[in-house]
Amino acid sequence: MIFHIPWIYVPVRNVLAIWHQLTKYEIPELKKPSVIMRDRGRVEEIIRNMHGAGPGALQVISDFDMTLTRFAFNGKRCPTSHNILDNSSLISEDCKAKLANFPKSHYYPIEIDSSLSVEDKVPHMVEWWTQAHDLLVQQRIKKDQLAKAVRESDAMLRDGYEVFFGSLKDHSIPLLIFSAGLGDILEEVIEHNGVFHPNVRVFSNYMEFDKNGLLCSFKGQLIHTFNKREGALLNPDQFEQLQDRPNILLLGDSMGDLTMADGVQNVQNILRIGYLNDKVEERRDAYVGSYDIVLEKDETLDIPNAILRYITEGK
Ligand SMILES: [Mg+2]
Numbered sequence: 231m232i233f234h235i236p237w238i239y240v241p242v243r244n245v246l247a248i249w250h251q252l253t254k255y256e257i258p259e260l261k262k263p264s265v266i267m268r269d270r271g272r273v274e275e276i277i278r279n280m281h282g283a284g285p286g287a288l289q290v291i292s293d294f295d296m297t298l299t300r301f302a303f304n305g306k307r308c309p310t311s312h313n314i315l316d317n318s319s320l321i322s323e324d325c326k327a328k329l330a331n332f333p334k335s336h337y338y339p340i341e342i343d344s345s346l347s348v349e350d351k352v353p354h355m356v357e358w359w360t361q362a363h364d365l366l367v368q369q370r371i372k373k374d375q376l377a378k379a380v381r382e383s384d385a386m387l388r389d390g391y392e393v394f395f396g397s398l399k400d401h402s403i404p405l406l407i408f409s410a411g412l413g414d415i416l417e418e419v420i421e422h423n424g425v426f427h428p429n430v431r432v433f434s435n436y437m438e439f440d441k442n443g444l445l446c447s448f449k450g451q452l453i454h455t456f457n458k459r460e461g462a463l464l465n466p467d468q469f470e471q472l473q474d475r476p477n478i479l480l481l482g483d484s485m486g487d488l489t490m491a492d493g494v495q496n497v498q499n500i501l502r503i504g505y506l507n508d509k510v511e512e513r514r515d516a517y518v519g520s521y522d523i524v525l526e527k528d529e530t531l532d533i534p535n536a537i538l539r540y541i542t543e544g545k
Pocket of ligand 1: 294295296297482483484
């Protein structure tokens with residue numbers, strides 16, 4: 231009836247056209263059952279903005295362990311970059327026992343306890359990382375044995391990693407990996423899988439070797455789960471070059487990963503994708519409240535790949 235009144239018809243038609251544009255599904259993968267979104271409309275708006283600005287305006291900031299790597303395979307937990315070394319033949323049985331028992335029982339519950347504030351957690355994280363690194367230094371690990379430890383480990387990048395790393399390379403999109411793990415090991419994992427392309431930069435804990443190639447200390451400031459944002463602040467030159475990339479796709483699996491992009495200036499659009507791998511029931515609300523897209527027990531890079539495909543495809 232109202233369509234017979236011309237001055238109402240035009241605005242209504244426009245509203246309908248815009249509504250149709252906003253709700254039509256350009257990324258069918260977002261219907262996957264593992265995907266939870268607090269505000270689907272907002273997610274679609276961010277992705278559309280990123281598509282409009284194109285791949286030249288995009289950078290990807292990602293965590294490594296349990297974000298780019300699988301959490302589990304065939305029901306068995308996959309190792310983090312620390313675990314790869316801890317479980318390897320480069321570490322004595324005595325040291326393995328110390329590394330395995332003590333952090334799991336004491337520090338990991340603190341790390342993932344959603345009732346504790348970040349400020350409360352930080353001193354425990356520093357203590358955990360410092361003790362683990364001190365133990366590793368005592369093991370006189372040789373630099374040239376690291377690749378072998380990675381080869382013999384069960385570490386796996388998530389399904390779809392070739393497409394993920396490949397499309398970022400093809401479109402010259404920088405991939406910045408912020409990791410509280412071991413930089414030397416995770417670089418080896420990426421290298422071993424043949425995807426360490428020139429657009430990949432890693433900020434992590436790096437080992438210092440003496441003139442005999444033995445691990446003697448760790449370089450620079452310790453990076454733990456909750457101070458990754460400082461990685462950007464400590465590397466202003468790297469981030470200066472990325473000033474003209476105001477759109478950020480952020481990938482993480484811990485609440486600490488949410489602040490990884492805080493050091494980036496002039497952000498226009500940021501889409502945070504969080505892998506919820508473990509303690510799903512207890513943590514779902516916190517993740518859905520903080521990440522734009524939550525991927526529950528999803529071992530693939532399907533969603534980041536679908537979003538990247540949409541952003542990088544021509545208009
Ligand atoms: Mg992680």
